[in-house]
Amino acid sequence: xxxxxxxxxxxxxMLGLLGLALLSVIYGIRSSGPDAAAASPPPAxxxxxxxxxxxxxxxxxxxxxxxxxNTHLLLASQTKYEGGKRNIFRMxxxxxxxxxxxxxxxxxxxxxxxxxxxxxxxxxxxxxFSSKPGEPKKAFLSxxxxxxxxxxxxxxxxxxxxxxxxxTSVMVEDMLTNxxxxxxxxxxxxxx
Numbered sequence: 001x002x003x004x005x006x007x008x009x010x011x012x013x014m015l016g017l018l019g020l021a022l023l024s025v026i027y028g029i030r031s032s033g034p035d036a037a038a039a040s041p042p043p044a045x046x047x048x049x050x051x052x053x054x055x056x057x058x059x060x061x062x063x064x065x066x067x068x069x070n071t072h073l074l075l076a077s078q079t080k081y082e083g084g085k086r087n088i089f090r091m092x093x094x095x096x097x098x099x100x101x102x103x104x105x106x107x108x109x110x111x112x113x114x115x116x117x118x119x120x121x122x123x124x125x126x127x128x129f130s131s132k133p134g135e136p137k138k139a140f141l142s143x144x145x146x147x148x149x150x151x152x153x154x155x156x157x158x159x160x161x162x163x164x165x166x167x168t169s170v171m172v173e174d175m176l177t178n179x180x181x182x183x184x185x186x187x188x189x190x191x192x
Contacts, residue, residue, distance in 0.1 A: 055188060119174065126140070126169065127140055137152070150162045
């Protein structure tokens with residue numbers, strides 16, 4: 001059987017790895033041999049060995065099957081943190097904010113009710129509607145030069161929501177102030 005140059009290198013590597021594995025097995029056997037036997041002396045008799053095994057098994061069973069909490073074991077395992085008052089997540093500690101004192105002006109009897117400003121009126125004009133069978137009713141509204149055609153539930157001019165369209169008026173809600181206002185149908189004056 002001829003072995004080529006590549007096969008010889010593979011065989012050498014394999015023999016080297018086999019030698020390392022053999023050395024590690026020998027080292028493992030030696031380290032657990034006489035020293036391990038001296039660390040734990042064997043029981044004198046089989047009865048003593050059986051009694052020791054049963055005692056160890058009972059201790060394990062008592063530890064693992066006891067559902068009560070051993071508070072003395074918990075207290076013994078606690079450590080008290082003795083850290084400083086420095087925040088480890090900041091380079092330097094910021095001083096606490098100083099809040100100005102709150103001054104409440106005394107109330108006089110005539111100041112009992114706060115003055116509520118009414119919201120600005122909605123500047124839309126309702127000048128007509130269209131209703132076709134099978135389609136929702138459409139309202140024609142204008143604001144200055146802009147004309148809008150809207151159905152119920154639609155938002156126009158990114159501010160006004162059309163709530164309800166009637167034959168004589170349109171209920172509009174200003175989305176910025178939540179102010180609702182009916183806009184009556186305005187009939188343009190006749191020309192001529």
